[in-house]
Amino acid sequence: MSERVQQALAVFEKSLDRRLLAALEVCARCGICAESCHVFAAEPDFRNAPAAKAEAVRRFYRRVHDPIGRLFPWWVGAKDLSEADLEELAEIAFGACTLCRRCTMNCPMGVDTALIMRAARAMLTAVGKAPEMLTQLADAAIAREENLEFFREFYIDQIRELERELQEQTGDPDARIPVEKAGAEILYVALSGAHTILPAAVLFHAVGADWTLSLFEAANYGYFLADLQRAKAIARRIVDEARRLGVKEIILAECGHAYTVLRWEAPNWFDDFPFRVRSIIEAAAEWIQQGRLPLDPSANPEPVTYHDSCNLGRNGGLLEEPRIILRAVVQDFREMSPNRAENFCCGGGAGLVAVPEWYEKRMRAGRRKVEQIRQTGARIVVASCDNCRLQLGDLSEYYGLGVRVSGLMDLVVNAYLAARRMKATAPVAPTWVHAVEPA
Amino acid sequence: MEMKPDLTLDLKGLLCPMPVVKINQAIKNVPIGGIIEAYATDPGVMADIPAWCRSTGNELVTIEKQDKVIRFVVRRLK
Numbered sequence: 001m002s003e004r005v006q007q008a009l010a011v012f013e014k015s016l017d018r019r020l021l022a023a024l025e026v027c028a029r030c031g032i033c034a035e036s037c038h039v040f041a042a043e044p045d046f047r048n049a050p051a052a053k054a055e056a057v058r059r060f061y062r063r064v065h066d067p068i069g070r071l072f073p074w075w076v077g078a079k080d081l082s083e084a085d086l087e088e089l090a091e092i093a094f095g096a097c098t099l100c101r102r103c104t105m106n107c108p109m110g111v112d113t114a115l116i117m118r119a120a121r122a123m124l125t126a127v128g129k130a131p132e133m134l135t136q137l138a139d140a141a142i143a144r145e146e147n148l149e150f151f152r153e154f155y156i157d158q159i160r161e162l163e164r165e166l167q168e169q170t171g172d173p174d175a176r177i178p179v180e181k182a183g184a185e186i187l188y189v190a191l192s193g194a195h196t197i198l199p200a201a202v203l204f205h206a207v208g209a210d211w212t213l214s215l216f217e218a219a220n221y222g223y224f225l226a227d228l229q230r231a232k233a234i235a236r237r238i239v240d241e242a243r244r245l246g247v248k249e250i251i252l253a254e255c256g257h258a259y260t261v262l263r264w265e266a267p268n269w270f271d272d273f274p275f276r277v278r279s280i281i282e283a284a285a286e287w288i289q290q291g292r293l294p295l296d297p298s299a300n301p302e303p304v305t306y307h308d309s310c311n312l313g314r315n316g317g318l319l320e321e322p323r324i325i326l327r328a329v330v331q332d333f334r335e336m337s338p339n340r341a342e343n344f345c346c347g348g349g350a351g352l353v354a355v356p357e358w359y360e361k362r363m364r365a366g367r368r369k370v371e372q373i374r375q376t377g378a379r380i381v382v383a384s385c386d387n388c389r390l391q392l393g394d395l396s397e398y399y400g401l402g403v404r405v406s407g408l409m410d411l412v413v414n415a416y417l418a419a420r421r422m423k424a425t426a427p428v429a430p431t432w433v434h435a436v437e438p439a
Numbered sequence: 440m441e442m443k444p445d446l447t448l449d450l451k452g453l454l455c456p457m458p459v460v461k462i463n464q465a466i467k468n469v470p471i472g473g474i475i476e477a478y479a480t481d482p483g484v485m486a487d488i489p490a491w492c493r494s495t496g497n498e499l500v501t502i503e504k505q506d507k508v509i510r511f512v513v514r515r516l517k
Contacts, residue, residue, distance in 0.1 A: 132463075133460055133463055136459070136463060136491060136494060136495055137456050137459060137491075139494035139495075140459065140487060140490040140491040140493075140494045140495075141490070142494070143490040143491075143493040143494040144486055144487075144490040146493075147489070147490070147493060150489065151486045151489065151490065154485040154486055154489070154502075155485065155486055157485075158482040158485055161482070162482070191455060191483075192455035192456070192481070192483030192486065192487050193454050193455045193481045193482060193483035194481070194482050194483075195454060217455070217483070217486075219455070219456070221456075354456050354460050356460055356464050386454070386455070390454070390457070
C-alpha cells in the first residue's frame with residue numbers, strides 16, 4: 001500500500017463519526033436514489049446512481065471494518081484502496097456528485113450519500129487529488145487576508161466607485177457604502193464583484209439599515225474541498241471581522257454554500273459566535289412583509305421562474321422566503337416542477353462550475369434542469385446562488401434556452417426603483433385626503 | 440518599457456470566480472517567464488488576481504483600471 005493511500009485512509013478513519021457510519025452501513029441497495037439524482041436522470045447509467053457512487057467508498061470501508069470483508073473480501077465486495085482507486089474516486093466525489101442531497105431526501109433509509117462524498121473529498125484533498133482550481137481558489141481567499149493591507153486599498157477604491165453608482169440609483173448624494181464601520185448593526189458579506197454589492201446597498205439604503213460591508217467575500221472553496229482547516233480559515237476572516245466591529249448580525253449575499261458554511265457550520269466551529277446569521281433573502285422577505293419596501297412589480301413584466309439552490313432550499317430551509325419576494329416583485333411568477341426541497345440540482349454545485357475540464361460533464365448533468373426550465377416557458381430564471389447562476393447561464397447558451405439568468409435582489413431593486421419613480425411623478429394628493437385620515 | 444505579452448485574454452463580462460479560472464487555465468499555455476495580459480470588468484479581480492498570484496507563486500506585474508476595464512499583467516514564474 002503506497003504512502004499516499006495510507007495517508008488517504010488515515011484521513012478517512014478520522015472522519016468516521018456516527019453519522020458517516022450510519023450512511024455507510026444502512027444502504028439497502030434498493031436503487032430508489034437513482035431516479036432522484038440529476039446526474040442519473042441525465043445519463044441513466046447504473047454507475048451514476050448515488051448508491052453506486054458511494055460503493056466506491058464502501059468497498060474499502062468494508063475491507064477494514066466489516067469482519068467478513070477482512071476475511072473474505074470477495075464475498076461482500078470489499079477491496080483494498082489503491083492509487084488507481086483514488087483517481088476514480090476523485091472523478092466520482094468531485095465530478096459526479098454535487099452534494100445536493102436530493103438522494104438523501106428520497107432514500108427510505110435517509111442514507112446521506114453527500115456525507116460519504118464529503119468524506120471522500122476530504123481524503124482526496126489531503127493527498128493532493130482534489131481539482132487544482134478549487135485548491136487555488138481556497139488558497140487565494142486565505143492569501144487575501146494574509147495580505148490585507150495590500151488589498152484594502154484596492155478594495156476600498158472599488159467601493160468608492162460603486163458608491164457613486166449607488167448615489168445615482170438612489171438619487172441621494174449622501175448614500176454610502178460603509179466599510180469597517182465599528183458598531184454597525186449589520187455586517188454584509190458580499191461575493192467578489194459588484195453584482196452582489198450594489199443591489200444590497202440600494203436595499204439597505206431603502207430601509208435605513210445600519211450596516212457595513214465586509215472586506216472579505218462570502219465564498220468558501222475550502223468547504224467544497226471538505227478541508228476543515230481551509231474552510232475554517234476562510235470563515236474565520238469574517239467571524240473575526242464581525243467580532244472586531246461588534247455587529248449584531250451577519251447578512252450574507254445570495255450564495256448557497258456560503259449560507260451553509262456561515263449559518264449552519266460556523267457556529268459549531270467557533271466558540272465565540274455572538275451574532276445572528278441570515279441570508280439577504282430572509283432580510284428582504286421580512287422588509288417586504290413589514291411594508292418597508294415600496295415595490296412596483298410592473299418593473300419585472302416577463303415570466304419568471306425560480307431555481308431553488310440546494311444549499312439554500314433543500315439543505316438550508318429557505319423555501320418560502322424567495323417566493324414571498326417573487327410574488328411581490330414580478331408580474332408573472334411560474335413555479336418549475338418539482339420545486340422547493342424536491343427541486344433538481346442545476347448540475348454545477350459544490351465547485352463544479354469552477355473546474356474547466358468538467359464543462360461537458362456539468363452540461364450533461366444539467367439536462368434535467370433544462371427540461372424543468374423549458375416547461376415553465378419563463379424568460380427569466382432567478383437563482384440565489386452564484387454557482388447556480390453561472391451554471392444556468394452556461395446551460396442556457398449550450399442548449400439554446402434563450403433565458404436570462406438573474407439574482408433575486410436584482411429584481412427587488414428593479415421593482416423598488418420603479419415604485420420610487422412612480423411616487424416621485426405621482427400628483428400630490430389634495431390636503432382634504434389627509435384631513436379625513438384616522439389619527 | 441512595456442513587455443510584449445505571450446497571450447492576451449479578454450475576460451470582460453466574466454464574474455468571479457471565472458477570471459481566476461481562466462487565468463489559471465491560460466497560464467499553462469505560456470512558458471515559464473512568459474507574460475499574460477488580460478482585460479476584465481468584474482471589480483472583484485482587483486482583489487482576486489493579486490491574491491491568486493500570491494497563493495500560486497506567480498508575479499503580478501501590474502494591475503490598473505482604465506475607465507470601466509481592469510487591465511492586469513501576470514508573469515508565469517513556475
